[in-house]
Amino acid sequence: MDDIHLADERTLLLGLLDRQRAEIVALLDDVSEEEGRARLVPSLTTVMGLVKHATFVEKVWFHSRVAGVPRHVVGLPDDIDSSFVVDDTDTVASVREAYLAACDHSRTVVEGRDLDEEHQWRTVRVSLRYIVLHMVQELARHAGHGDILVEQLQARR
Template identity: 65%
Template sequence: MKIGQADERGLLEGMVDIQRDEITGILEDVDEEEARLRLVPSLTTPLALVKHATFVEKVWFHARVAGVPRKEIGLPDTVEESFLLYPEDTVESVRAAHRAACERSREVAAGHELDEQFDWHGNRVSLRFVYVHMIQELARHAGHGDILVEQIRAARVG
């Protein structure tokens, strides 16, 4: 079924998956050195964006929806820490971790209804909210990645 003809759940899942693909695509045309280039003052690099997107998947689906404590998942305490890169972080390892996190997120979400409620800092939000939030979050970061990779490609020529 085409995404434009899907029911609400199919539409939400399809749109999240489109953005997940955009995130993994950030690393398609960069080498290890380029993936770590800091072109802005923050820790935002192509590799760090994909690593952060993995963190976001785990926070929202693995911890919040599945109810697994953050410490059990190995999540850092702060958002900023999710952008930190270590020597063992490679283009392939970060992409593989992101794909695995997305697959687990799909499995978790499949066991819940759109109207089911989850805690979010003392408030209740639905799985529908989680999907919409993820579409927004991933689209924003995919755009950041597009700009960074465009700058990297331009530097190759110049």
């Protein structure tokens, strides 16, 4: 990855977002199918579920909100909890592939757009800059959750 420490604002923000995206996808690097599905906490949070949720938030913010495509057209569930559900057809590879594809599409959506461009979020308007920063925060938080789960799984081996 290019050095972003002295980059312009856009390069810095999108570079930080890509770093967090890489942290999310790396959660799947050394987990088996069984480990990826393992529930170590009472919630729906699993390693694969976290990556599926990250795919969901990419689609909510960039594919739907920024691109202006209705949520049902993007194929988004109505509630957040559903975004963590790992079904029988999911595999580590398919979850990884879906996430990488969502990130690629998000980059395409953002390409050429001004960071000051505004989008509706609930009852307020937010800038694309806000959305990118929100995504950095969201993915960093979930990558931290995932790191703890992976550490617990590795300790079981």
